[in-house]
Amino acid sequence: MATSGSSRYETEQLQKGCYYEWMSLQSKHIADLKEALMSQRSKENDRKLGELVGKIVDDFQKYTERRSELSHRCCSSYFAPSWNSSLENGLLWMGGCRPSSFIRVIYAMCGSQTETHLSEYLLKIDENVGDANNSTDGSMSDLTATQLAKINELHIKVIQKEDKITKKAANLQEDVADMPIAVTAYATDLVEAGVAVEDALDKHEECMAVVMAEADRLRFETLRKIVEVVTPVQAAEFLLAGKRLHVSLHEWGRVREEKRLGCARTGEASAAREDAGKSNRSATC
Template sequence: MASGDREESKCCFKEWMTTQEEDLSELFQALTVEPENIDQLKQLAEKSITHFQDYIKRRNKLAHKDISAYFAPNWCSPWENSLLWVAGCRPSLFFRLVYALSGSEVESNLTEFLLGTKEGYLGEVMSSTQLLMINALQSKTISEEERLTMKLAALQEDIADQPIAMIAKGLSKVGEMNGEVEKVLDNHGRQMVKVLEEADGLRMNTLKELVKILSPLQAVDFLVASKKLHLCVHNWGRQRDQKLGRKEIDEEC
C-alpha cells in the first residue's frame, strides 16, 4: 500500500504534465488563430486554472500519506528539484515572467511596428493601472512567500530541538527507530503538510488574482509562457540528467 502511494504521487505529477501539454496546445491555438475571440480566451484561461486547482487538491490529499516525497520528488531531475520552493514554483516567479514577457514584447512590438508584423500581447496593452495592481499583488505575494519560507526554516530547525536531539543522544545505536521517534517524525510530517497546503494556496490565489488583472489576451499569453517554461524546465532537467548518465527509475506510470 505504502509503495503504491508513492507510485500514485508520481502518476499524479505525470498526468498533470500531460494536462499542461494539452492545455498549452489549446491556449496556443486560440492565441494564434482566434485572438479576437475573447470568450474563448476567457474560457480557456478558466479551464487552465481549474486544472491547476484539481491537481493541487489531488496532490494535497496524497501528501498526507508521504509528504517528504514532494519536497525532493524522485520523478523530477535534481536540477528541477534545485529550483523548488515548498514543493513547487515560487509564486513570485509569476511576476518575473510577466515582466520578462511585457519587456520583451515592448521591444518586439517596436520591431513589429517597423517590420509590419505582429506577435505578443503583454507589452502592447499593459496599462499603468494594471502595472500598479500587479505591483501591489507582487508585494503581497512576496511577503507571504517570506512568511512561509520562515515557517519552513523553523520546521527544519525543530529537528535539533528537544525531544528529537534528546532521543538521538539517548539512543544506544545510531539511527535506531522506536515508537517515540516515529511519533515525533509523524508530527513533523503533519506540520510539513500544512506548509505545503499554504504554499499551494498562495500559488493558486496569486495565479487567480494575476489572471483577473490581465486582459483575456494577456492572460492567455502569460499562461502559454508559464506552461511552456514549466515543461521546458522539466524536459531540460531530464535531458541534462541523461547526459550525466543518471539512471532513470520508475519511468512507467
C-alpha cells in the first residue's frame, strides 16, 4: 500500500518540526556547555560536566530515533531538506553530517588550540585569551598520544563504515533503473506512474530510510566513542565546537541565500522602477 498524499505531507511537517526542535535544543546545549566550561575547575564540576555530556549524547540518540520513525516511507525529504540552504544540502551525507567530520573537528581544535598556546607563549599576551580557553588543563590541545592514537583508529573505522553505507545507497540508487520502475518508463511515452511504480517508489524510500537510520546510528556511535576516549572537559569542548559549527553553517547558508534573494528583489524592484521610468519617458515623448 502506498502512503497517501496527505499523510506524506503531514509526515514532512513533523520532520520539519522535529528538525527545528533539535536546532533549538542545540542552542540550549551550547549555552549549557559554555556555562559548565566557564565554571571553576573542580572534581565536582568535572562530574557535572560528564553528566551534561552524557545527557547531550542521549539527546542526539533520541533525535535520531525520532528521525527514523518519521522517515518511514517519506525519506526523500531528508536527503535535500527544504529547511536547509543549498550550501548545507551540498554538504549532506545520508541526510546528515559525515560522522568522520566529528573527528576532523577534534583535529582542527587540537591545531587551533596548539596555535593559540604557542602564540601565548611567544607573545606572552595572556590577557587576550578568554576564561574558558585559559583553563587549558585537559583541553583539546592536551590530548595524550594514547588518546590521539585511539581517535585515529576510530577515524579509520568510521571512514570504512561510511564507505559501506555509501555503497548501499549507491546500489539503491542504481536499482531504480531496474524493474518495475524502469520497464514502465521504457515501455512507452510519459505515463501515469500507476500502482506498481508508486509501490516501487515507496519501497525505494523505505530502503533509503533504513540506510539513513544506519548512518544515524554511525553518527551516534562515533559521538559516543569520542566521548569515551576524551576527558569530560575535552568532550564538552568538542560538543560545543561541533554544535557551533552546525549552527553557524546553517546560519551562514541562510544568510548567503537571503542575500541572493534580497539582491534579486532589489534587482526586480530597480528593473520595475526602470520600466516605470521608461514608460514615463515614453509617455512624455
